[in-house]
Amino acid sequence: MESLSNKKKVLEQKPLSFMERMYLPAIAKGMGITISHLFKKEATVRYPEVEREFSANFRGMHSLKRDENGKERCTACGLCALSCPAEAITMIAAERKPEEKHLYREEKYAATYEINMLRCIFCGLCEEACPKEAIYLDGPIVPADYLRKDFIYGKDKLVEAPLEMKK
Amino acid sequence: MDIAFIIEKFILVAVIFGISLVIAMYSTYAERKVAAYLQDRLGPDRAGPFGILQPLADGLKMFMKEEIIPTTSSKWLFIVGPGLALLCACIGTAVIPWGSPMLIGGKVVPLQVSDINVGVLYIFGVVSLGVYGVMIGGWASNNKYSLLSAIRAASQNISYEIAMGLSIIALLLMTNTLSLKEIVDQQHGFNWNVWYQPLGFLIFMVCSFAETNRAPFDLPECETELIGGYHTEYSSMKLGFYLFAEYINMFVSSAVMATLYFGGYNYPGMDSMATLLGPTWAPLFGTAILFGKIFFFIFFFMWVRWTIPRFRYDQLMNLGWKGLIPLAIANIIITGVVIAIIEKF
Numbered sequence: 062m063e064s065l066s067n068k069k070k071v072l073e074q075k076p077l078s079f080m081e082r083m084y085l086p087a088i089a090k091g092m093g094i095t096i097s098h099l100f101k102k103e104a105t106v107r108y109p110e111v112e113r114e115f116s117a118n119f120r121g122m123h124s125l126k127r128d129e130n131g132k133e134r135c136t137a138c139g140l141c142a143l144s145c146p147a148e149a150i151t152m153i154a155a156e157r158k159p160e161e162k163h164l165y166r167e168e169k170y171a172a173t174y175e176i177n178m179l180r181c182i183f184c185g186l187c188e189e190a191c192p193k194e195a196i197y198l199d200g201p202i203v204p205a206d207y208l209r210k211d212f213i214y215g216k217d218k219l220v221e222a223p224l225e226m227k228k
Numbered sequence: 229m230d231i232a233f234i235i236e237k238f239i240l241v242a243v244i245f246g247i248s249l250v251i252a253m254y255s256t257y258a259e260r261k262v263a264a265y266l267q268d269r270l271g272p273d274r275a276g277p278f279g280i281l282q283p284l285a286d287g288l289k290m291f292m293k294e295e296i297i298p299t300t301s302s303k304w305l306f307i308v309g310p311g312l313a314l315l316c317a318c319i320g321t322a323v324i325p326w327g328s329p330m331l332i333g334g335k336v337v338p339l340q341v342s343d344i345n346v347g348v349l350y351i352f353g354v355v356s357l358g359v360y361g362v363m364i365g366g367w368a369s370n371n372k373y374s375l376l377s378a379i380r381a382a383s384q385n386i387s388y389e390i391a392m393g394l395s396i397i398a399l400l401l402m403t404n405t406l407s408l409k410e411i412v413d414q415q416h417g418f419n420w421n422v423w424y425q426p427l428g429f430l431i432f433m434v435c436s437f438a439e440t441n442r443a444p445f446d447l448p449e450c451e452t453e454l455i456g457g458y459h460t461e462y463s464s465m466k467l468g469f470y471l472f473a474e475y476i477n478m479f480v481s482s483a484v485m486a487t488l489y490f491g492g493y494n495y496p497g498m499d500s501m502a503t504l505l506g507p508t509w510a511p512l513f514g515t516a517i518l519f520g521k522i523f524f525f526i527f528f529f530m531w532v533r534w535t536i537p538r539f540r541y542d543q544l545m546n547l548g549w550k551g552l553i554p555l556a557i558a559n560i561i562i563t564g565v566v567i568a569i570i571e572k573f
Contacts, residue, residue, distance in 0.1 A: 088535070088536060091535045091536065092532070103265070103270050104269070105269050
């Protein structure tokens with residue numbers, strides 16, 4: 062029957078010619094290909110010493126940002142925790158005391174803020190949800206560890222370094 | 229048979245033994261490096277500069293591993309297997325001439341442990357003994373995969389030994405001697421046997437790939453089908469012995485190929501070099517040339533391993549019995565006719 066699509070190709074298996082049955086020319090060709098790879102640049106990145114350049118929109122470890130005066134931006138509104146599909150974020154809010162005015166930007170702040178890095182899927186929805194531009198996934202790769210409890214990152218690891226220390 | 233003779237031979241044996249062990253050790257490193265570079269990778273580079281201490285780390289690992297002897301195995305044979313494999317691999321080096329006689333302290337020392345007049349036959353005997361290590365190990369493991377592998381190894385070695393022997397006969401028709409020393413001396417300068425016996429060399433090389441169980445003929449130990457084959461049940465240094473034996477076999481067969489077909493320690497312009505360097509250093513230079521050839525062949529073994537995929541079992545048998553053996557016989561006939569014609573006129 063005639064093919065309607067005209068895409069069908071009839072393959073025929075020809076018996077190997079003498080040169081093909083000898084294998085040697087094909088082997089020589091293959092050896093040529095492998096030896097040419099000896100002189101090619103290797104694709105390996107020696108990881109701990111050399112790090113591969115990340116793309117601009119790479120999402121790594123979270124950081125909690127400070128504003129231009131070095132005050133923490135987070136107000137513990139909980140939108141990040143709500144938006145998190147993996148439920149990796151928890152926090153406890155607290156009220157700012159008058160003498161803490163230089164530490165926190167708004168009257169309410171996060172007393173504790175924890176991200177479970179084993180739950181996190183690095184989707185970036187928390188940074189999209191945040192109305193205060195307080196959280197960004199702009200860090201490096203989260204390092205490996207031995208115990209599950211060590212993957213729950215608190216404010217000590219997440220909050221950006223204070224302004225004077227950054228300089 | 230004085231004491232000086234015994235000491236001289238003892239030193240020579242110790243040196244050759246040490247060299248072959250070191251070469252086997254660094255062949256494992258070279259294998260991984262060559263594999264890596266042929267695949268655009270880096271290979272081991274953590275232990276020491278360029279990973280040069282990797283074989284030591286591997287050896288240490290082998291020694292530290294737990295030694296397991298399966299309860300259902302025949303214990304005695306299980307222990308003999310790897311020892312036999314390593315022994316047979318090592319004693320092949322005894323008849324290979326490593327250099328022309330060397331002058332040390334007013335005494336001419338031949339750089340060959342023993343120049344027996346049936347050197348080629350000795351090599352063949354040792355090589356065919358080598359398969360017993362594999363067979364005994366595979367049988368003693370009492371594991372069906374090991375047994376299958378042992379059967380494969382035995383049938384493969386027997387099939388390819390025939391073609392190997394036939395390809396050598398054509399060479400022996402030319403050289404009229406079985407002594408490796410004399411065969412090498414006939415190839416003075418650039419008068420190498422490979423120019424007269426290219427087909428014989430090709431057959432010999434393919435067969436030595438099969439005899440050493442190297443890719444593409446590594447059916448006895450293919451991981452995908454036989455989960456390691458004859459050394460499935462082995463651990464610790466017994467496994468190390470098997471792996472070591474493979475690399476020493478590779479070294480020995482490279483040395484045999486270089487000796488029989490590529491002129492051993494001969495190189496073009498060796499006479500002028502001999503007068504230039506004197507009777508002490510010129511033989512050593514020849515030995516270095518021989519080792520250069522050997523290293524090239526070892527590299528070639530590895531190069532082929534990362535180029536050609538493994539044969540199927542029936543393809544292996546087809547190539548051996550229907551391809552190589554008729555070719556080798558044709559080679560003998562052609563060589564014989566040509567020699568007869570040359571002698572007639």
